[in-house]
Amino acid sequence: MKNWDAIVVGAGIIGLALALELNKRGLRVLVVEKGEPGREASWAAGGMLCDFPLETQPELRELATASAGMYPEFVSELENESGLKIDLRAVGTLIFVSRKTGHGPGSALPRPLEELEPALRAKDSAGFFVKERCVDPRHLTAAAIAAARHRGVEFSSGEEVLAVEVADGKVCGVRTSRTQFAAGVVVNCAGAWAGQISPHSFPTRPVKGQMLCVDMPEKEMVRHVVRTIGWPQDVYLIPRSDGRMTIGATSEEAGFDKETVSETISKLRQAAMDLVPRLADARVLETWAGLRPGTPDKLPILGATATPGYFVATGHFRDGILLAPVTATVMGQVMAGEKPEFELKAFGAERFPR
Template identity: 35%
Template sequence: MPDRRPDVIVIGAGVAGCGIAWRLSQRGLRVLILERDEPGRGASWAAAGMLTPVGETSHDDAFAVLGEEALRRWDAFAQELAAAGAGAVGLRRTGRIQIATNPAAAERLRRLASSPGGKRAQAVWLDPAAARSLEPALTSDIVGAVIFPGDASTDPRALGQALAHAAVDAGAFLRKAEVLSIRRDAEGACGVQLRDGSVLSARRIVLAAGAWAAQVTGLPAPLPVRPIRGEMFALRVSGFGVRHIVWGDGCYVVPRSDDRVLVGATVDDVGFAPGPTPSGLAALSHAAERILPKLSSQQVLEAWAGYRPGTPDALPILGPDERLPGFFHASGLYRNGILLAPVVADEIAAAVAGEEGSVDLTPFSPKRAALA
């Protein structure tokens, strides 16, 4: 690859970029991945890895369709990575319990369970006794809960490394380099310029640079992607277990298979301000103790912060940009980059290869009104 012009340059070696590169390499295309840091060390590394397409509110809209389709593809996606020798990614179908501790929150949860998205997810209302029978460590203050039995989680750090391995093993070339700008000519995108001044040529460019995407110049239009900091911490639990992903007021708790649980996450619109912060971790700790009181005495193993790529409407930016032929977006995945990994890899690779995709990406167009 170093001596041959790539067919495609992918900017960013997170879960999105490496997933797309893997799918393109499987098609026999020559793919060069350019990463400013280390593979999988951005938002992918910092994420909790929840696969939960139905949130606190549910709309029967394009994003619901995209998220649900991604969740359906996850088992086969993980199995294919393992079969390719890329390693296990910690996929766990634990289900998710979302709790309410006051009547108003309980009513919102009832509406969520009966919404179109809740029905498709087979959500079930639980009274307090039923909720605690499924998750015994839950607070006694709950007045009700909803379980989403098909929800799952994965280990984003393992996933990032597995996708990088799979992409390279399939033939992609990975290079540490920072892209400054997109180059164009009369036909469309024609390459990139790196920070060291060098120019690399390719007729197809995929922007998958996470929270740093808007720093790349030469785009067809200004890209309204901004970093949204998220702080988290991990605990080692002993004497009890957490069986499900648990959502409550102010935090979520995600169990791992090795007696760890993750507690997250703040949503801080502070640019690239460093973290984690004492105030952010304290708020998460108090919220976690309110829903699972036994967590208050558990050992803290690690705390960290990452930067999600936010957009004005909190929706991703996906697909070709007709203003610059040969240029493709896989940006603005915000809090859903891990969930959407299989569908982003499949659909963006299909678009780059000139194939018909199976999901309509029009609602996530880079030209939609919310991005103007």
């Protein structure tokens, strides 16, 4: 049986970023993916790199800020190694809070709204500016896959890992729907499905998000990411440099269902048009739904498991794109037996009763 130093289960952005990190540390890495690499939550995401206190759980703030700071280098390395472009934008985010809701996050708008975003109509709301970046997650995962292949990370796709195999009390590989692969180290990065792989049932669950993408009538018609909080319907708009705009997203407990519902999509579209009336002329290019990997306390699960050689990095819920670089760094440290540079106690798998 062919043998690797480490097997990564799941080729979402978390598994891909970690596979790259392990490869850089000199390990021979195999990524096993049940479908097509990068086609689940990491493909469905908006790509906001949200890093401010009102939206980030206190336990996550340190990791979120560190990861947001790592992004420019993370992206430039992936672009260089893959030869692909990733649309990382640093225009910033405008957040609108209903005047009834009261105070908002961030600082006051640096200039009048009519100058910042002439197409926006945000009546009865207070606007705030946050210095955040955003990224196109599909470009990001495509570049991560290409960079990993370029570096010699191997992939086995269309193959579901059914179990992590244990011999003499420690990990010896994985059993899949087709075969077995051997490695002394395995890491579960299976997103919303992470709890389905024996022997440990991590309490991850899918949280469905529906989204749509439109073609803006004019490129850069909206430049900032725009988010509303406490409106009849919370909505966010993420403009891309090529003239598309992603509009999202719902948050639904719907099991593993990934169907879109036309009424729900219409409501999101209407909420976007209420903010930017000119979007009434925007062609809908695509609608989709994805499954965020949720956990009972909304925090990720990061670190070693009770089985020697078996690690877990999942449950990134709404922030997996943001948290990918820091997750790869700290998990690389943990898996090498080093002290991680951030405290990971709040994220340990042992916090959930088995």
